[in-house]
Amino acid sequence: MRRIISLTVNGVVRELAVEPRRTLLELLREDLGMTGTKRGCSIGDCGSCTVLLDGVATFSCLTLAIQADGCAVETVEGLAESGKLNSLQQAFVERGAIQCGFCTPGMLMTATELLRCNRHPSEQDIRRAISGNLCRCTGYQKIVEAIKAASEDTA
Amino acid sequence: MKSEVRPAVGAVIPSVDSLPKAKGTTRFIQDVNLPGMLHASMVYARTPHSRIKSVTLPKALSIKGVVAAATCDDVPGENRVGLVIDDQPLFVSSVARYEADCVALVGAESTAAASLGASCVEIALEELPPVLTVEEARKPDCPRIHKDGNLAVERKIIKGDVSDGETRSDFVVERTFTTPVQEHGYLEPIGALAVPGADGSIEIMAPAQCPFYIREAVARCLGLPLSKVRVIQLPIGGAFGGKEDVPSEICARLAVLAVKTGRPVKTVLSREEDLVYTSKRHPMRLDYRMGCTQDGNLTFAEIALYADVGAYATLSPIVLFRSTIHAPGPYEIPNVSVTTQGFYTNSAPKGAMRGFGTPQVVFACESVIDELAEMAGLGPIEFRLRNALKRGSTTATGQVLDESVGLVETLTRAKEFLGDDKQQFEPRPAGADTVRSTGIASMLYGVSLGAAGRVLDRGGARVEILKDGSVSVFVGCTDMGQGALTVLSQIAADSLGIATDAVRVNPVDTGVVPDSGPTVASRTTIVSGNAIIDACDKIKTRMVEVGASILGPKAAYDVSRGGIAGARSDSGLGFPEIVSECFARRVDLTATGWYVVPDCRLDEVTGQGKAYHVYSFATDVAEVEVDLKTGRVDVKSFLAIHDSGKIINPMTATSQVEGGIAQGIGLALYERFAVAEGRVCSRDFSTYLVPTSLDISDDLSVEFIDCHSTDGPFGAKGLGEPAIIPVAAAIANAVSNATGVRVEDLPIHRERIVKCS
Ligand code: FES
Ligand code: FES
Numbered sequence: 001m002r003r004i005i006s007l008t009v010n011g012v013v014r015e016l017a018v019e020p021r022r023t024l025l026e027l028l029r030e031d032l033g034m035t036g037t038k039r040g041c042s043i044g045d046c047g048s049c050t051v052l053l054d055g056v057a058t059f060s061c062l063t064l065a066i067q068a069d070g071c072a073v074e075t076v077e078g079l080a081e082s083g084k085l086n087s088l089q090q091a092f093v094e095r096g097a098i099q100c101g102f103c104t105p106g107m108l109m110t111a112t113e114l115l116r117c118n119r120h121p122s123e124q125d126i127r128r129a130i131s132g133n134l135c136r137c138t139g140y141q142k143i144v145e146a147i148k149a150a151s152e153d154t155a
Numbered sequence: 156m157k158s159e160v161r162p163a164v165g166a167v168i169p170s171v172d173s174l175p176k177a178k179g180t181t182r183f184i185q186d187v188n189l190p191g192m193l194h195a196s197m198v199y200a201r202t203p204h205s206r207i208k209s210v211t212l213p214k215a216l217s218i219k220g221v222v223a224a225a226t227c228d229d230v231p232g233e234n235r236v237g238l239v240i241d242d243q244p245l246f247v248s249s250v251a252r253y254e255a256d257c258v259a260l261v262g263a264e265s266t267a268a269a270s271l272g273a274s275c276v277e278i279a280l281e282e283l284p285p286v287l288t289v290e291e292a293r294k295p296d297c298p299r300i301h302k303d304g305n306l307a308v309e310r311k312i313i314k315g316d317v318s319d320g321e322t323r324s325d326f327v328v329e330r331t332f333t334t335p336v337q338e339h340g341y342l343e344p345i346g347a348l349a350v351p352g353a354d355g356s357i358e359i360m361a362p363a364q365c366p367f368y369i370r371e372a373v374a375r376c377l378g379l380p381l382s383k384v385r386v387i388q389l390p391i392g393g394a395f396g397g398k399e400d401v402p403s404e405i406c407a408r409l410a411v412l413a414v415k416t417g418r419p420v421k422t423v424l425s426r427e428e429d430l431v432y433t434s435k436r437h438p439m440r441l442d443y444r445m446g447c448t449q450d451g452n453l454t455f456a457e458i459a460l461y462a463d464v465g466a467y468a469t470l471s472p473i474v475l476f477r478s479t480i481h482a483p484g485p486y487e488i489p490n491v492s493v494t495t496q497g498f499y500t501n502s503a504p505k506g507a508m509r510g511f512g513t514p515q516v517v518f519a520c521e522s523v524i525d526e527l528a529e530m531a532g533l534g535p536i537e538f539r540l541r542n543a544l545k546r547g548s549t550t551a552t553g554q555v556l557d558e559s560v561g562l563v564e565t566l567t568r569a570k571e572f573l574g575d576d577k578q579q580f581e582p583r584p585a586g587a588d589t590v591r592s593t594g595i596a597s598m599l600y601g602v603s604l605g606a607a608g609r610v611l612d613r614g615g616a617r618v619e620i621l622k623d624g625s626v627s628v629f630v631g632c633t634d635m636g637q638g639a640l641t642v643l644s645q646i647a648a649d650s651l652g653i654a655t656d657a658v659r660v661n662p663v664d665t666g667v668v669p670d671s672g673p674t675v676a677s678r679t680t681i682v683s684g685n686a687i688i689d690a691c692d693k694i695k696t697r698m699v700e701v702g703a704s705i706l707g708p709k710a711a712y713d714v715s716r717g718g719i720a721g722a723r724s725d726s727g728l729g730f731p732e733i734v735s736e737c738f739a740r741r742v743d744l745t746a747t748g749w750y751v752v753p754d755c756r757l758d759e760v761t762g763q764g765k766a767y768h769v770y771s772f773a774t775d776v777a778e779v780e781v782d783l784k785t786g787r788v789d790v791k792s793f794l795a796i797h798d799s800g801k802i803i804n805p806m807t808a809t810s811q812v813e814g815g816i817a818q819g820i821g822l823a824l825y826e827r828f829a830v831a832e833g834r835v836c837s838r839d840f841s842t843y844l845v846p847t848s849l850d851i852s853d854d855l856s857v858e859f860i861d862c863h864s865t866d867g868p869f870g871a872k873g874l875g876e877p878a879i880i881p882v883a884a885a886i887a888n889a890v891s892n893a894t895g896v897r898v899e900d901l902p903i904h905r906e907r908i909v910k911c912s
Contacts, residue, residue, distance in 0.1 A: 029186075035179075035182065035185070035186035036178070036179025036180065037179070038183070038185070038342075038343070038392075039185055039344075040342045040343065040344070040426065041426040041839065041840055042425065042426065043426070043839060045426070045839055045840035045841050046342060046426075046840055048342055075179070076178070076179035077178070077179050077180075079178075079179075080178050085174070085177055085178070089177040089178070090177075092173070092177050093169045093170075093173045093174060093177050094169050095806075096169065096170070096806040096807060096809070096810045098170060098173040098176050098177060099170070099393075099636035099637065099638065099810060099811075099814065100176075100341070100342070100343065100390075100391060100392045100393040100394075100635060100636025101172070101173065101176025101177075101181055101390070101392070101636065102183065102341075102342040102343040102392030102393060102636075103342050104176050104177060104179075105179045108177070123853055124853075126848075127848040127849055127853065128848075128849065130848045131847045131848050131849045132847075133848075134340075134342060134840065134845060134847065135342070135848075136339075136340045136341055136342055136393050136395070136814070136817075136818070136845060137342075137393055137636050137810075137814045138810055138813060138814050138817075139810075139813035139814045139815070139816050139817030139818075139851055139855065140813075140817065140847075140848040140851050141810075141813045141851070141853075141855050142809075142810050142813065143848075144848065144853070
C-alpha cells in the first residue's frame with residue numbers, strides 16, 4: 001500500500017507515492033535519482049548516507065521515507081550555490097580532506113549541522129560530531145582541519 | 156618568451172578529482188544505471204566446506220522479476236579464475252571451500268528480486284569437515300582442501316650460516332607472535348557492471364585496481380580474445396588492496412550472465428556480503444630468533460612464518476614473497492634464514508591488503524629488535540642506527556643497496572624529535588592507573604613488484620596534445636583515492652612545462668593504454684609517472700624538429716617555460732605556438748610511453764639476489780597511554796617519518812600517510828575479525844570496528860626525508876603502502892615499554908595488559 005508524502009528536498013517541494021517500508025535513502029537515490037547521498041552499509045554503521053532532516057543530521061538508511069513526510073531534507077546536492085562550492089566544501093577540497101570521496105557527502109552534511117549549531121567548534125567538538133561518519137582513507141585529520149578552517153571562515 | 160611556469164612537482168595541489176566529490180556528483184558504481192540493466196546477486200555455499208551435489212534453479216526463476224541465473228554450466232570458456240596458482244573455479248562445480256564460495260548468480264529486474272531469487276536457489280550439499288586453522292592444515296593427516304594438499308606457498312631466504320651467527324651472539328631473543336585477519340573496510344562496497352556488445356565483445360565498468368586482471372579473467376571465462384574485452388575503471392571508493400583480485404571474479408560472473416541474457420548486468424555487494432566474501436589481510440604466526448653481540452651488532456635472524464591463505468591462493472604467492480623478503484627488517488644481518496609457508500584453510504581467501512604481507516613481519520621484527528637493544532644496553536634508536544641499512548649495505552637477499560637509502564636520516568630525525576634515546580622509552584606515570592611511554596619502529600619497503608612480479612613490472616601511458624594546447628593522458632594504473640590522478644597530472648605538467656590544469660589524466664581504459672600490470676605495491680607514481688615522461692619526451696622530440704625548422708638547429712625544448720627555445724634568448728615559440736605549428740604541419744602529437752622497472756631476480760633455492768630495484772624507508776614514533784586497570788590503550792601522539800624519495804604533492808602525500816596511520820591504529824588496537832566454526836561473525840561495522848574520529852590521536856605528524864631516487868620520476872619512490880607498515884609495530888613497542896610486558900599478539904588484548912601488568 002503506497003502512501004502519498006510531501007517533503008522538501010533542498011528547498012524543492014516533492015510529492016511522491018511511497019511504500020511504507022521504503023527508506024529515505026532509497027527515496028532519494030532511486031525515486032528522485034539523487035545519488036550524491038551514498039550507501040556504505042544500509043544499517044546505520046557508516047554515516048555515508050547522512051542527510052539533514054529538518055536540520056538534524058540523520059542516517060537516511062535508517063529513516064523511513066514516510067517519516068520524512070512534511071519535513072525539509074537537505075542533501076549534498078544542495079550545498080553548492082549556483083554550481084559554486086560553499087565554504088565548507090571548498091575547505092574540504094583545499095585542505096586535502098577528500099581522498100576516495102565516498103564518505104564526503106555524509107561528512108559534509110554532519111559538518112553542516114555542526115557549524116550551524118556551533119559556529120566555533122573546538123577540535124574535540126568536531127571529532128565528536130563526525131564520530132558516526134566513518135572514513136577509511138584520511139585518518140580524519142584533514143577532515144577535522146577542513147571543518148575547523150570553514151568555521152573560522154564564517155566567523 | 157613567456158615567463159617560467161611554476162613547477163608543479165613538489166607543490167601543494169588539491170586533488171584534481173575532489174571538486175565533483177565535494178559536490179556529490181562523482182558517479183560511483185552504485186550510482187551507475189543503464190537502460191535494460193539487470194541487477195545480480197551472488198549465491199553462496201553458506202557452509203565452510205562442502206561437496207555440492209546439485210544446484211536447482213526453478214524456484215528462484217519463478218520469483219517475480221527474476222530473469223535468469225548462471226552456474227558453472229553456463230560458462231562459455233574456462234570455469235577458472237586462479238591468478239597465480241590455478242586453484243579457483245569461477246562458479247563452484249564440485250567442492251565449496253569457504254562460506255562465501257560462489258555457486259550461482261541470479262539476475263533480476265530489481266535488487267530486491269535478485270536477492271530474493273538468490274536466497275531461493277536450492278543447493279544440495281554434503282558437508283565436509285572444515286579445516287579452520289593453519290595448525291590443523293599443517294598436520295599430515297588433515298583433510299585436503301585442494302588435491303595437492305594444504306601447503307599452498309613456500310618461500311625461502313638463506314644467507315650465510317645461522318648457527319655460525321648464533322655462536323657469535325652474546326644475546327639471543329626467541330619469541331612467537333601472531334597477527335590477525337584485517338579487513339580493508341573501504342567505504343564503497345565492491346560492485347561492477349558488464350555490458351554485452353552486439354559483436355560478441357564485452358565492456359566492463361568497475362571500481363577496480365587492476366583493470367588488466369579483469370580483462371584477462373573475463374576473456375578466459377568467456378573464451379574470448381583479449382581484444383574483445385574492454386575494461387573501464389570507475390571512481391573507486393577506497394580499495395587498499397581489496398579491489399585487486401576480487402573484482403576479476405565478480406566481473407567474470409557478471410559477464411557470463413550478460414552474455415547469456417544479452418543485457419547489461421550489475422551487482423553491488425551489501426556490506427555483509429563484502430565482509431564475508433572478499434579477501435583480507437593474511438593472519439600469521441611468526442617465530443623469530445635473532446641475536447647480537449654485546450656491542451649491539453646483529454649476528455643472525457632465523458625466522459619461520461606460517462600464514463593462512465584461505466580457500467584459494469589468489470595473490471598469496473606474491474604477498475608471502477614480500478613477507479619473506481621483508482621479515483629480517485631494514486638491517487644488515489650477516490646470517491639469515493627465513494622460511495615462509497602459506498596453508499589453505501576453509502576461510503575467505505587472503506589477498507592483498509595495504510602493506511602486502513609486511514606489517515605483520517615488521518611488528519615481529521621490530522619487537523625483537525627492541526628486546527635485543529635493551530639486552531645490549533643500547534637505546535632503541537642507537538641500536539637501530541648501528542645495524543641500519545645504508546648506501547652500500549647488503550640486504551638479507553645479498554642485494555647491495557647503491558642509492559636512495561634514507562633509513563638513517565629517518566632514525567636521526569626521530570632521535571632529534573625525542574631528544575633522548577632512553578628515558579623517552581621508559582614508562583612514565585600519567586595518572587592513578589595510567590602510564591605513558593613511547594615506541595618506535597622502522598621499515599624498508601621494496602617498491603613495485605620486485606622479482607616475484609618481474610614479468611608484470613612495466614607500464615604504459617598515452618599522451619595526446621590537443622589543438623588548444625590541453626593535454627589528455629591515459630595511464631594503466633588507477634586512482635583509488637590516493638591521489639594518483641593529481642600526482643600524474645603534476646608529472647605530465649612538469650614534463651611539458653605547462654600548468655597542471657591544462658592536463659587531464661583519465662581513468663584507466665584498457666582499450667586505450669597498453670597492459671600496465673596491477674595498481675599495487677606503491678608503483679603507480681613510478682611506473683605511470685615514468686611512462687608519462689617517456690611519452691612526453693617523444694612528443695617533445697617532434698616539437699623540437701618543427702621548432703628547429705623555424706628557429707634553427709639550436710632549437711631545444713624548454714621545460715621551464717613550456718615550448719621551444721631558440722639559439723638567442725629572445726627567440727622561441729611558446730607552447731600554444733609550437734602546438735599550432737605542429738597541427739598546421741600535420742605532425743602527430745600523440746605518443747605512447749613505456750617504462751620497464753629495472754630487472755630483479757632471485758635464486759629459487761636460496762632467495763639470494765636483487766629482490767626489488769629500490770626501497771622506501773620509514774621510522775614511526777608512537778606515544779601511548781595505557782590504563783592498567785582496564786587495559787585501554789590510547790595513542791596520544793604519532794610521528795611518521797618517511798623516505799619515499801621526492802614527494803610530488805606534499806598534501807596528498809601527508810593525507811595518505813595519515814590514513815595509513817589510522818588503519819595501522821585499527822590493526823594494533825581495534826580490528827578483530829571474528830570467525831566461529833568457519834563462519835564469519837563480524838558481518839557489519841558494529842562488530843568489525845574500524846577506527847572513528849575519536850579513536851585516532853589528534854596529534855598526528857608526518858615528515859618526509861627527500862632521498863632522491865635516480866630511477867623514479869623526479870626522484871620519487873612509493874608511499875601508499877609504507878604509510879601503514881610500521882604503525883602497529885611502533886604502537887606495540889610503546890605499549891610494551893609502558894607496561895613492561897612484551898606485546899606478542901595483535902590486536903593488542905586488553906585482558907593481557909590487565910593480567911600481566
Ligand atoms: S548507509 Fe546509512 S549508515 Fe551506512
Ligand atoms: S575519503 Fe575515502 S572514506 Fe573518506
